[in-house]
Amino acid sequence: MIQRGRVFSFSFVLIFLLAVVLAGCGGNNNAASNANATEAPAANAGTATEAPAATTEPAAKKPTVAFVYIGPPGDGGYTYQHDQGRLYMEKELGIKADFVENVPESADAERMITELAQSHDIVFTTSFGYMDYTLNVAKKFPNVKFLHASGYKTSENMGTYFGKNYEASYLTGIAAGKMTKNNQLGYVGAFPISEVIYNLNAYTLGAQSVNPDVKVSVVWTNTWYDPTTERQAAISLLDKGADVLLAYQDSPATLQAAAERGAFAGGNDSDMSKYAPDNYLTNPVWNWGPYYVKAVQSVMDGTWKSEQYSGDMIDGMIELAPFGNKVPDDVKKLVEDAKAKIISGDLDVFTGPISDIAGNVKVQEGQKLTLEEVLAMNWLVKGVEGTIPQ
Amino acid sequence: MDFTTQLLIAAISAGTPLLLATLGGILNERAGIIQLGAEGLMLMGAVITCIVYIRSGSLIVALLATVAVTAVLGLLHSFLCVTLRANQTMSGLAMTLFGSGLSAYLGKPISGIPLPGTSPKLHMSWLEPIPVIGKIFSNMDYLTWFSLLLVLVLHLLIHRTSWGLHLRAVGDSPATADVMGIRVQLIRYSYVIAGAALIGLAGADMVLAYAPTWNEGLTAGRGWIAVGLVIFARWNPLRALFCAYFFGALDSLGFRIQLLGSVVPSYFLKMIPYIVTILVLMYLGYRNRNKPSGTPEALGVPYIREQRF
Numbered sequence: 069m070i071q072r073g074r075v076f077s078f079s080f081v082l083i084f085l086l087a088v089v090l091a092g093c094g095g096n097n098n099a100a101s102n103a104n105a106t107e108a109p110a111a112n113a114g115t116a117t118e119a120p121a122a123t124t125e126p127a128a129k130k131p132t133v134a135f136v137y138i139g140p141p142g143d144g145g146y147t148y149q150h151d152q153g154r155l156y157m158e159k160e161l162g163i164k165a166d167f168v169e170n171v172p173e174s175a176d177a178e179r180m181i182t183e184l185a186q187s188h189d190i191v192f193t194t195s196f197g198y199m200d201y202t203l204n205v206a207k208k209f210p211n212v213k214f215l216h217a218s219g220y221k222t223s224e225n226m227g228t229y230f231g232k233n234y235e236a237s238y239l240t241g242i243a244a245g246k247m248t249k250n251n252q253l254g255y256v257g258a259f260p261i262s263e264v265i266y267n268l269n270a271y272t273l274g275a276q277s278v279n280p281d282v283k284v285s286v287v288w289t290n291t292w293y294d295p296t297t298e299r300q301a302a303i304s305l306l307d308k309g310a311d312v313l314l315a316y317q318d319s320p321a322t323l324q325a326a327a328e329r330g331a332f333a334g335g336n337d338s339d340m341s342k343y344a345p346d347n348y349l350t351n352p353v354w355n356w357g358p359y360y361v362k363a364v365q366s367v368m369d370g371t372w373k374s375e376q377y378s379g380d381m382i383d384g385m386i387e388l389a390p391f392g393n394k395v396p397d398d399v400k401k402l403v404e405d406a407k408a409k410i411i412s413g414d415l416d417v418f419t420g421p422i423s424d425i426a427g428n429v430k431v432q433e434g435q436k437l438t439l440e441e442v443l444a445m446n447w448l449v450k451g452v453e454g455t456i457p458q
Numbered sequence: 459m460d461f462t463t464q465l466l467i468a469a470i471s472a473g474t475p476l477l478l479a480t481l482g483g484i485l486n487e488r489a490g491i492i493q494l495g496a497e498g499l500m501l502m503g504a505v506i507t508c509i510v511y512i513r514s515g516s517l518i519v520a521l522l523a524t525v526a527v528t529a530v531l532g533l534l535h536s537f538l539c540v541t542l543r544a545n546q547t548m549s550g551l552a553m554t555l556f557g558s559g560l561s562a563y564l565g566k567p568i569s570g571i572p573l574p575g576t577s578p579k580l581h582m583s584w585l586e587p588i589p590v591i592g593k594i595f596s597n598m599d600y601l602t603w604f605s606l607l608l609v610l611v612l613h614l615l616i617h618r619t620s621w622g623l624h625l626r627a628v629g630d631s632p633a634t635a636d637v638m639g640i641r642v643q644l645i646r647y648s649y650v651i652a653g654a655a656l657i658g659l660a661g662a663d664m665v666l667a668y669a670p671t672w673n674e675g676l677t678a679g680r681g682w683i684a685v686g687l688v689i690f691a692r693w694n695p696l697r698a699l700f701c702a703y704f705f706g707a708l709d710s711l712g713f714r715i716q717l718l719g720s721v722v723p724s725y726f727l728k729m730i731p732y733i734v735t736i737l738v739l740m741y742l743g744y745r746n747r748n749k750p751s752g753t754p755e756a757l758g759v760p761y762i763r764e765q766r767f
Contacts, residue, residue, distance in 0.1 A: 140562070140674045142569025170674070260724070287713045288724040294678040295669035297709070300472055304713035307464040321669040324576065343572045343670055454716065457723030 131189035131367050133157070135167040136181060138195035139293070145318040145337040146292075146354070150194045150217075153356025160361045161368075173197025178204055185209040190367055192360070193217065196263070202226060213367055218263065220443065222374050229359060231379035231386045234270035234442065235410050236352030237314075238417045239388050239403050240334055241274020243349050244312040245282050246399045247332050248275075254305030255286040256298060256315035256322050260456045264316050266445040267352070270417045271314055272452050278402060285310055286454035295321040306331060314351065323348065332392070339389040348392030350403075355387050378439060381411050418442055423450045463593050465707055465714065470594065470602060471667065473706030475500070475660040477605045479684035480691060480698040481612055482656030488616060488693055489649035490629040490756040491539050494550025495531070496657050497681025498557020503528050503661025505561040508568055508672035515574050517666075524662045525655045531557070532654025533647070540646045543760035554681070562674045569672055577601055577666035601663045608656075612695040625649060629754030632761035642761055660684070690735065692752035708734055 141151035147169065154165050166188070171180050177193075178201035184191050185205050190213045193202045199219035206214045206226040214226040222228055244253050253275055257264045268286055275282045285308055287301045298317050302325035305313055313333040315322035320343040326333035327344035334340070334351035341348040359379055366372040379385025388407065391400055409415035420431035424447040431437055437445075448456060479496050486493035506527045511520035535553055538544040577599035585596040616622040624645060627635035632642045664677060687705065691698035712727035720727075 140566075140569060142566060143673055144570030144671060148570060285717055287716045289713075290724060290728050291678070293673070293675075295673075295676060296472060296475075296664065296678065296680060299668045300468060300710045301713045303468050303471070304710060304717055307468070307714075308717050319669045319673060320572075320671060324668070324670050328576075453719065455719070455721065457725060 130161070130163050131364060132187065133163055133165040133190045133364060134184040134188040134192070135165060136171050136177065136184065136191065136193045136195075136198060137167060137169040138171065138173065138197070139318070140169050141167070143293070143318060144320070144340070145335070147194070149338050149354040150192075150356055153354075153360045156357030157360035157364060160357075161364055163364065171198075173201075175201075177201040181205040181214075182208070185212045185214075189213065190215065190364060192363075213372060215363060220376070222376060224374055227374040227377065229363070229377040229379065231354065232381070232417075232439075232442075233352045233354070233386050234266045234417055235381050236386050236388050237267040237270040238274035238277075239407055239410075240314060240349065240351050241271040241276075242278050242403050242406055243391070243395060243399055244271070244314065244332070244334075245275030245277070245279035246402060247349065247395065248279070248282060248312045250309060250311055251279065251282045252308070252310045253282060253284045254302070254308070254310030254313040255284050255452075255454075256301045256305065256313065256317055257286050257288050258292050258316050259290060260288050262443060262445045265448065265456065266418075266442050267316055268452065269445065269449045272449050273417060273422070274406075276451055277406075282451065284452050286448075286452055288454075288457065289317065291317075293318040295319045298322055299325050302326060302333075312349065314349070320344075332394075334389070341390060341392055345393045347394070349395065350389045350391050353387045353389045355384055358383065359385055381407065424448060425450055425452060461714070463590050465710060466590075466594055466703075468710040469703045469707035470598070471706070472709045473702040473704075474602045474605050474667070475663045475680060476684055476687060476705060477609070477699060477702035478601075478660035478663060479657045479681060480687040480702055481605070481608055481695055482653040482660065483684055483688035484612070484653075484691065484693050484695060484698060485649045485656065486653035487688055487757055488625050488629045488754055489646045489653075490632060490754050490759065490761070491536065491646055491650050492546040492550055492758045493535075493650075493653060493657075493688070494547060494685060495535060495553025495557065495654075496660075496684045497677060497679065498554035498561075499528050499531060499654055499657040500557075500661035500664065500677045500681045500684075501561035501675070502531060502557045503658030504665045504676050505565045505661075505672055506658070507662040507665055508571075508573060509564065511573050511575075512568050512571055517575060517578065521659070521662060524658050528658025528661075529651045529655040531658075532651040535654060536647045536650035539650070539760065540643055543762065546758050546760075558675065565672045565674060569674065571671060573665065573670045576670055577663065599667060601659070601666065605663075606699075609695045609699045616695065626754070629756055632756050632759075636761070636763060646761075657681070657684070686735070690739065693754065694752065705731055705735075 135154050137147045139147040141147055154167060158165055168180055171177050173195060177198050181191060181201055182205050192215045194217045196218045199216055199221055202214050202216045203221050203223060203226060206223050210225055216228050218230045219228045255268050257268055272284045285305055289297050289301050291297055298319055298321035302313055302322040306329050311331045313322050313326050316336050320335055320340050323333045323335055323340055323344050327347040332347055332349045334349040336351055338353055406415060416436045418437035420435045421429060421433045422431040423429050430447060479500060483493045483496060503524045506524045507520045510523040511517060535549055538549040539546045579597055579599045580603060582596045586592045624640045627640060628642050628645045636642050687701050691701045708731040712730050715727055716724055
């Protein structure tokens with residue numbers, strides 16, 4: 069019995085040690101970025117003690133900046149674009165920013181934002197789900213500036229920023245409407261929330277502007293990133309007959325599924341042409357860099373004030389990815405013309421008459437939706453085949 | 459193509475990684491060792507495939523490397539569970555944590571880089587004229603064919619050969635097997651290693667067939683589903699085939715119902731696989747209430763020679 073007990077206790081100790089070591093390894097990537105974050109407080113603690121000296125000459129002091137990411141910067145999509153923006157800002161302003169990746173949209177986020185707020189002057193929280201946590205932390209740190217992407221809540225020291233990516237969705241729709249052979253488009257939507265809905269509607273309106281008979285079938289995956297599920301969604305659309313797909317998702321799974329069947333497809337957030345150049349259409353792309361430079365610069369100048377910033381194709385926050393190899397020149401020209409009109413202000417995506425699926429007129433002839441109305445959109449335009457789960 | 463054929467094709471496509479991982483789990487557990495590390499092993503399989511495929515450009519080399527690396531992880535698991543007689547649940551969970559963390563770390567440099575190719579397909583044009591079967595089988599990829607072949611091989615191995623008899627003996631009653639001159643430790647080691655390698659291949663299949671690039675957390679919980687399917691299939695390879703495709707079909711069915719213009723919210727449709735699983739488990743549990751459960755008797759119990767329990 070003694071023998072047995074010894075073996076068991078030995079193995080328990082060993083497995084415990086292993087688990088500790090493994091857990092350490094497991095968190096390695098986070099640890100690496102946390103190291104950034106924890107180094108920063110240390111560095112800042114140094115400056116904090118010299119704070120009286122620093123306040124006498126504020127012009128010489130550059131703000132410390134931190135970013136909170138929902139995914140890894142290598143996701144090739146949403147977080148990747150934010151990270152590119154961070155790098156651009158660092159280069160332009162000569163500021164080294166910290167970032168923490170893979171922060172879940174839960175109480176963990178509030179803890180992380182609080183930690184960053186203790187040691188930074190500006191904190192960018194880059195995902196919708198951070199909204200309430202950012203607001204809570206903002207109340208506790210009135211001297212820190214918080215900037216939250218895609219939300220709608222603000223305070224004295226918390227602003228929001230996002231962009232009219234539906235303008236690029238509209239342009240993508242024009243290309244899709246021209247490329248389809250059977251007038252059946254497919255849309256893989258992540259969640260039935262307004263952000264996805266107004267992009268889907270803009271895509272549909274874009275396609276209808278060049279091809280009035282076009283129909284857009286939509287499926288909801290209820291996930292931002294899950295290649296298996298996205299692929300299943302894409303295949304079910306292809307099986308239904310759609311020959312051009314657009315995915316408001318973070319992985320290129322839809323593009324690959326379409327490529328296997330010789331259909332066209334686009335993704336979201338960043339240029340995905342490298343995954344299937346011959347089957348790539350185009351899609352909206354985020355370009356955050358110029359905004360980050362502007363925001364940090366305004367804090368440095370002392371001109372910053374809380375606002376709901378909305379970027380567009382004019383200031384370059386929204387762009388269209390380069391077209392795939394097989395998109396013909398006349399289609400490109402149509403899109404470029406429409407893009408020029410959007411930039412010049414002659415074309416507004418949500419200009420009436422627009423009716424919803426049931427045929428109710430939602431936007432009267434000659435009227436335009438305000439930005440607030442667009443951001444709160446919860447209805448589908450006529451021509452979309454699908455439902456919004458209630 | 460009609461609805462059923464399309465659904466079958468989608469089911470096979472969604473079910474193949476599940477099938478490979480489930481078969482790996484069955485091998486593991488038939489030898490009496492619990493395998494809860496499937497999620498981590500799949501992630502490791504996926505990341506190694508991506509790294510080696512991108513660096514070497516050769517799919518064969520990538521798959522061999524995947525098998526080798528996940529086999530080493532299987533060796534670690536069996537060393538812990540067989541030689542050190544550690545708690546198998548703990549070891550499996552550690553494997554999952556380890557695999558998810560390490561794969562994320564290793565994958566950093568190649569994250570988002572497209573693979574040089576996707577899963578190669580075996581075109582068999584002579585099958586095409588046959589109605590349903592032709593549509594399904596004429597254009598499947600090699601890994602799918604491999605998984606189908608494997609089902610047959612494992613079924614015969616486990617139920618029709620003396621090796622299989624040894625395996626079952628080790629899983630059901632290691633003491634008896636030991637008395638009969640079967641090398642319990644060796645058998646447990648080999649099957650845990652082979653099982654881990656199969657689960658690694660499941661991860662490889664996910665990157666090759668679904669999204670042609672590595673991203674952290676790519677399996678999105680499929681490893682855990684495979685852990686469940688091992689039990690669902692009652693440790694039987696043929697049933698594993700059925701269960702994996704059944705699950706694949708249900709996964710795809712939700713979207714098809716959405717497209718038919720159903721009024722059922724998509725959240726509910728996403729629950730279909732899980733609700734049906736519960737219902738099937740209830741039904742099977744009721745129907746088989748008087749039969750042995752099929753669980754290897756010595757599952758989770760470390761074997762110590764001459765030890766009385």
